[in-house]
Amino acid sequence: MEMNASYTSFVAIGDSFTEGMSDLLPDGSYRGWADLLAARLATREPDFRYANLAVRGKLIGQIAGEQAPMAAAMGADVVTLVGGLNDALRPKVDMGRVRGHLEEAVELLAPSCKTLVLMRSPGRNGPVMDRFRPRMEELFAILDELATRHDALLVDLYGAPVLADPRMWDVDRLHLTAEGHRRVAEAVWQSLGLPPEDEWRADLAPSTAASWPARRTEDLRFARQHLLPWIGRRLTGRSSGDGRAAKRGELLPYTPSATDRLS
Template identity: 45%
Template sequence: MPTGSSGDLKSKDILSYVALGDSFTEGMSDPYPDSDSVPNGRYRGWADRLAEHLAVHVSEVRYANLAIRGRLIAQIRDEQVPRAVEMKPDLVTLCAGGNDILRPGSDPDQVVEIFESMVADLRATGARVVVFTGFDTNWQPVMRHLRGKIATYNMHMRAVADRYGCDVVDVWSMKVLSDSRAWNWDRLHLSSEGHRRLALRVCEVLDLPVDSDWNQPWPPPEPRDWRTARQEDLHWAREFLVPWIHRRLTGRSSGDGVNAKRPTLERCEPGDGRRG
């Protein structure tokens, strides 16, 4: 079993990076500034931003992103991990299990068993593997009751990371993400600013130099009266919560018919990161 990370990423002439996961890693809801000209309105997200940042410090970065919105952890294991293993990348980011934990009746103990099998396969390739804790949902009244389940999964996941020598991005402790401005209107996906800050946090874990602070305090929020807040809650329930519940009841997924945005290792240019 490999132990420890695979060394300084900046010392490599050519670096291959594969991102695995669901909508969190696909990049929703962080569109590229020129997304109207990109087929299917491709999202950017923290993983693209990380690859762009790596390309500033490494001569050549080859990047694939296999993440697809709505994917459950077993689907990520069956669909994405074998492809990543075939690519034999230097670096893998893996965030999985969130969609499972959100489902009523899900068992964090069972979810983490699948998670460990994926980590074992990825680390066996010699890749440096970065994993992510779940978010603290205390700021979100509708999902606050999930804190215990998420915390349990986080503890199991950390134990797996210790056994296999993975880097851990402790998203739970990122209190800066408890601000609503870090989130899209659906309250489930990070905003562009949230993705930017998370990318900076991952860079910190990977010991990559950055010129911004992910933990920089937010400016004072604009005042809102209770009527505005109530209207926003009703809009959210109508436009997001009800359709989300309907998909769960009908066995459908937001990722049905969606393909990976970067299915193969392709060169990533540092200039991409300067587009916004």
């Protein structure tokens, strides 16, 4: 990777992770690592353009079939593709089909852009995620292979222990906090050969563990408000993104706002 490279355009595709949940802004919208990264890239290029085609809940087949062709047609300098985890977290999944869709997307995107970025997604510690960990690691092995074959960058968020810290995750235990998204933006920034602002892998400061009753109360609240609805959508084939449009569906000039700052 060329150090201190110049990038004039960026397209992000994927699911809720790239849409920006749960980095919630005061107006009720989500920011997220992709917006943060775009804001930093825009400070280096006056005519910088950005599109974010990601929609929460999307499976890799939808990302490959709907978002990837749009992103390829935009011809951006940087394209990020993060997908497949929603498939791996379903009750039943055909990992062969996941591989096929990922190959389809990467083979389309890699020749269309200057730099294709793939990611090994972060994973929160806990019994729910532990159940699916073998599938996640199979998914990441596929991404490793594709990155090598197509000369794409691979950002290893899964290998950063700090991103497994429960304090990096929102109350739904599925999406990163604002600090988690900030660190992902920094990780991708550095992978693009740009000068680091800080050490995104640095551990959080030690904290006092909550009491057993407090943890059980929080577990019950999480199960009622987040886990059971999530399981219900998986079992019925519904998605939180059904009928939802992309947050930024065209590759247009991008001027960062005050809420896009990394600090």
